[in-house]
Amino acid sequence: MTEKYPDSLKGSKSLLAKYLTPEMFEELKDKKTSNGFTLSDAINSGVQNPDSGIGVYAGDEESYEVFAPLFDKIIEDYHGFTKNDKHISNLNPNDLDALNPDSNGEYILSTRIRVGRNVADIPLGTAILKDQRQKIEKDVSKVLISFSGSLAGKYYPLNNMSEADSQSLIAEHFLFKAGDRFLEAAGLNKDWPNARGIFHNDDKTFLVWINEEDELRIISMQAGGDIKEVFTRLTTAIAEIQKSVKFAYDEHLGFITSCPTNLGTALRASVHIKLPKLGENMDEFKSIADKHNVQIRGIHGEHSDSEGGVYDISNKRRLGVSEVECVQDMYDGVVALIKREKELSL
Numbered sequence: 001m002t003e004k005y006p007d008s009l010k011g012s013k014s015l016l017a018k019y020l021t022p023e024m025f026e027e028l029k030d031k032k033t034s035n036g037f038t039l040s041d042a043i044n045s046g047v048q049n050p051d052s053g054i055g056v057y058a059g060d061e062e063s064y065e066v067f068a069p070l071f072d073k074i075i076e077d078y079h080g081f082t083k084n085d086k087h088i089s090n091l092n093p094n095d096l097d098a099l100n101p102d103s104n105g106e107y108i109l110s111t112r113i114r115v116g117r118n119v120a121d122i123p124l125g126t127a128i129l130k131d132q133r134q135k136i137e138k139d140v141s142k143v144l145i146s147f148s149g150s151l152a153g154k155y156y157p158l159n160n161m162s163e164a165d166s167q168s169l170i171a172e173h174f175l176f177k178a179g180d181r182f183l184e185a186a187g188l189n190k191d192w193p194n195a196r197g198i199f200h201n202d203d204k205t206f207l208v209w210i211n212e213e214d215e216l217r218i219i220s221m222q223a224g225g226d227i228k229e230v231f232t233r234l235t236t237a238i239a240e241i242q243k244s245v246k247f248a249y250d251e252h253l254g255f256i257t258s259c260p261t262n263l264g265t266a267l268r269a270s271v272h273i274k275l276p277k278l279g280e281n282m283d284e285f286k287s288i289a290d291k292h293n294v295q296i297r298g299i300h301g302e303h304s305d306s307e308g309g310v311y312d313i314s315n316k317r318r319l320g321v322s323e324v325e326c327v328q329d330m331y332d333g334v335v336a337l338i339k340r341e342k343e344l345s346l
């Protein structure tokens, strides 16, 4: 248990440092959830990594209540979402207005849409016990390998995966990297790689990560820019899994995740897109991105760089908007970025 206010926060620009005042620290430092998750556990990632953007993780659904003075401020700052707001969910692809914005394939290399999910009534990855994590792997992989048709596929435990196969799947953007220092300090890499793995269908267009940052990451992805087809496959897969797995959900916070940035829809819709001209005009690039609530990232996951003028463009909003609105945000941002890229190329 951390007895005194962490010195490392004094120089940090994280939301944790912004909102955890010494007074709030005194108020919360002796509190813990019924799973024994403490304030020290929740803030360790941001304390060990002062360069965090957020710096805090929940250990269970209860954390969002027990440490509400801190989480509520961070959630309001990041999502613009207050205690009185209610999350709305809409997973109906018919409500998405997204004709392929790049049917000639000049710009969009690939599209990926993922949601995070955690199993109801047990701790999140940050506080889960080894046997609970193993039960998730056993139960969820059993559901997935029972699928037929276009969702049919195989489960590959990381335990039995060769380093070469693991690196190849990571290089092809199908598999998660071993947890970074932020996840490490949050306790999300405990017992790694035990009970971690990846399911994918035969075409590698439907994938499920088990026990990475969230207990499930349900992913639909394919080459090109048919965003609506990717979303339709994702919603079909979520509905199938939900028939057998109860997800942690709260009417205020939506789908419960370990990182507060993923609450709500827990959805990130992204394209890998060639925008070399905008890449030479980053101020304009960022201005268009901000206007459309999209974020610019590198192509090998969080904290990575763009390569060869290819960028990962994805929705920024996840809570207080529906899944359809998240994907619409990304789509509308991509349309605007392609329009500007074409103008700069004349």
Ligand code: ADP
Pocket: 110, 111, 112, 114, 170, 172, 173, 174, 175, 176, 217, 221, 268, 270, 271, 272, 299, 300, 301, 302, 312
């Ligand atoms: P998440 O949103 O699940 O946190 P990351 O951004 O960490 O995903 O990326 C995980 C992997 O998915 C990385 O290898 C990344 O390159 C890949 N990825 C993300 N978006 C796309 C995309 N649109 N096309 C292909 N691969 C993608």
Ligand code: DAR
Pocket: 051, 052, 053, 054, 055, 056, 182, 213, 259, 261, 262, 302
């Ligand atoms: N790196 C951590 C997490 C930020 C959000 N990304 C997640 N959850 N993968 C930070 O606090 O910056």
